[in-house]
Amino acid sequence: MLTTRFTEALGIEHPIVQGGMMWVGRAELAAAVSEAGGLGMITALTQPTPADLVKEIARARTLTDKPFGVNLTILPSINPPPYDEYRRAIVDSGVTIVETAGSNPEPHMELFREHGVRVIHKCTxxxxxxxxxxxxxxxVSIDGFECAGHPGEDDVPGLILIPAAADQLTIPFIASGGFADGRGLAAALALGADGINMGSRFMCTVESPIAEAVKERIVAASELDTNLIFRTLRNTARVAKNAISDEVVQILNAGGQFEDVRPLVAGTRGRKVFEEGDLDAGIWTVGQVQGLIHDIPPAGEVVRRIVAQAEEILRRRLTLFGDPAPVG
Known part of the structure; x- marks a missing residue:
């Protein structure tokens, strides 16, 4: 077992987290990851209402009795969701682990503290x-530039960001962006992280509730098959390379503004990709790590083999220095 400060703080077996993903983080996937000893996440805003979130949490509990969490991403919006009601649904359902992202978590901390909720905040x-x-x-879950979705505007990859975070943070943290196998977990631990967070890898599993065509595209794609959109708007997002994201990049690079691409990047179009498998229906997020993803296994198998591979790598590396001297 790879016991770390993170596994001890969250009460889980393995230092592997399935991060919150819009339209992907549903009960079946979260429960499968948690049942294998990792930490699965239900994505709150994938559920249409707070009442639906309560039902999804209850559904996950029928699939596993192990800890799982809920992702609550707070982003600026013209018509924001009822975040207070989603927070209340989380605590009233007895969930004790929450992943926050998108904005400063401070406005949410008082309620979560009152109910013994442990918060993992995702940042870049x-x-x-x-x-x-x-x-x-x-x-903290800290995203390197390789990640899917929003990598921030600093463009710092994980190889630099992880040890930089280790040098300054005193709380446990996990590394996100660019992880798909045991080599990545071993590397993250060596760089000072207490575990890893994976999105794209878990998108490409049996329990992932997205169209098979999307999973197959991830398997076929390389690390070169992503686009960075919204660069000129200082709101960078890494998405799959397709006809729509190519067009968005072209329009914005030519001096276009958000209003010029709004119809192309609508969330309803991205949802259609995941639900119907039309890969050019809209933009959809995936990381450069897709170049390391070669199959579509059960999520639990992903967790188990990553841990086994990481343990084997770490033990093999230790033998480079001979047998350690006995302690005491």
Missing amino acids: SVRHALKAEAVGVTA
Whole structure:
């Protein structure tokens, strides 16, 4: 077992987290990851209403009795969802682990603290991680530039970001962006992280509730098959390379503004990709790590083989230095 500060703080067996993903983080996937000893996440805003979230949490509990969490991503919006009601649904359902992302977690901390909820805050820089630590989160998930979705505007890859975070944080943290196998977990631990968070890898599993065509595209794709959109708007997002994201990049690079691409990037179009398998229906997120994903196994198998591979790598590396001297 790879016991770390993160596994001890969250009460889980393995230092592997299935991060929250819009339209993907449903009960079957979260429960499968948790049942294998990792930490699965239900994505709150995938559920149309807070009442639906309560039902999804209850459904996950019929599939596993092990800890799982709920992702709550807070983003600026013209018509924001009822975040307060989603928070209340989480605590009233007895969930004790929450992944926050998108904005400063401080406005949510009082309610979560009152109900014994441990918060993992997802961010893309050391400075934001330190702010999250200061407001009392239990752990941080820090995204390198390789990640799917929003990598921030600093363009710092994990090989630099992880040890930089390790040098300054005192709370446990996990590394996100670019992880798909035991080599990545072993590397993250060596760089100072307490575990890993994976999105794209878990998208490409049996329990992932997205169209098979999307999973097959991930398997076939290389690390070169993503686009960075919204760069000129300082709101960078890494998405799959397809006809729509190519067009978005072209329009914005030519001086276009968000209104010029709004119809192309509508969330309803991305949802259609996942639900119907039409790969050019809209933009959809995936990381460069897709170049390391070659199959569509059960989520539990992913967890188990990553841990086994990481343990084997770490033990083999230790033998390079001979037998350790006896302690005491």
